[in-house]
Amino acid sequence: MYDVAIIGAGPAGSSAAIFTAKAGKKTLILDHDKSMTKRAWVENHYGVMEITGPELVELGKKQASKFGAEILESAVKNITKTDAGFNIETENGTYEANQVIVATGVAVDLAEAAGIKTKAGTEPRIKTVLDVDADGRTNIEGIWAAGTVAGVSVHTIITAGDGAKVAINLISHLNGERYVDHDVLKA
Numbered sequence: 001m002y003d004v005a006i007i008g009a010g011p012a013g014s015s016a017a018i019f020t021a022k023a024g025k026k027t028l029i030l031d032h033d034k035s036m037t038k039r040a041w042v043e044n045h046y047g048v049m050e051i052t053g054p055e056l057v058e059l060g061k062k063q064a065s066k067f068g069a070e071i072l073e074s075a076v077k078n079i080t081k082t083d084a085g086f087n088i089e090t091e092n093g094t095y096e097a098n099q100v101i102v103a104t105g106v107a108v109d110l111a112e113a114a115g116i117k118t119k120a121g122t123e124p125r126i127k128t129v130l131d132v133d134a135d136g137r138t139n140i141e142g143i144w145a146a147g148t149v150a151g152v153s154v155h156t157i158i159t160a161g162d163g164a165k166v167a168i169n170l171i172s173h174l175n176g177e178r179y180v181d182h183d184v185l186k187a
């Protein structure tokens, strides 16, 4: 049983996984390698002079794995609620998790099939997004959403930031107090 299953390893999903894994939450990332970010050349991501989309996506996965997140390349077919949390059905088997973060980019089909409420998108070329509250919670208790699919502006620094925000809210929910992840520069 995982504490958190994250669907999508684009900037939103992997950024969320860096925080949940670093907070000691047993984290699984499921991704079918269709990130729109892999078509990007990025020069507007704060702190990074310039980077190709494929390099940014790979780096994000490496950072999440560094803190113990497991990454499986697999398409998620359905999410069903259980007493202990959720069953996440993939093309290669079913995984159990207490909490789920949906970070599927432009894809809303999985969320709709799972009964997650959607609404019209407001960003250019984004037709439909998931209806989340300010913390990133969907209408299904225990399922959160981050990044493009949650309706934020479609830029890597913003989707990655949203993934981090939602992860911190989820960790705080599990810990029962606000969570902070600061490392200090050694003198």
Ligand SMILES: Cc1cc2nc3c(=O)[nH]c(=O)nc-3n(C[C@H](O)[C@H](O)[C@H](O)COP(=O)(O)OP(=O)(O)OC[C@H]3O[C@@H](n4cnc5c(N)ncnc54)[C@H](O)[C@@H]3O)c2cc1C
Pocket (backbone or CB within 6 Å): 007, 008, 009, 010, 011, 012, 013, 030, 031, 032, 033, 034, 035, 036, 037, 038, 039, 040, 041, 042, 043, 044, 045, 074, 075, 076, 077, 103, 104, 105, 106, 107, 110, 146, 147, 148, 149, 153, 154, 155, 156, 157, 159, 160
């Ligand atoms: C051509 C192009 C150029 C761009 N240039 C820039 C730029 O210069 N600067 C900038 O800031 N932004 C740029 N962007 C936008 C940037 O890519 C997005 O802002 C953003 O990073 C999207 O992140 P995301 O994590 O929300 O979605 P994605 O990066 O699309 O990640 C979603 C992931 O979810 C996975 N997934 C979806 N459904 C499932 C499922 N059922 N099972 C398993 N996995 C699933 C997909 O495989 C994918 O890996 C560009 C985008 C494009 C298309």
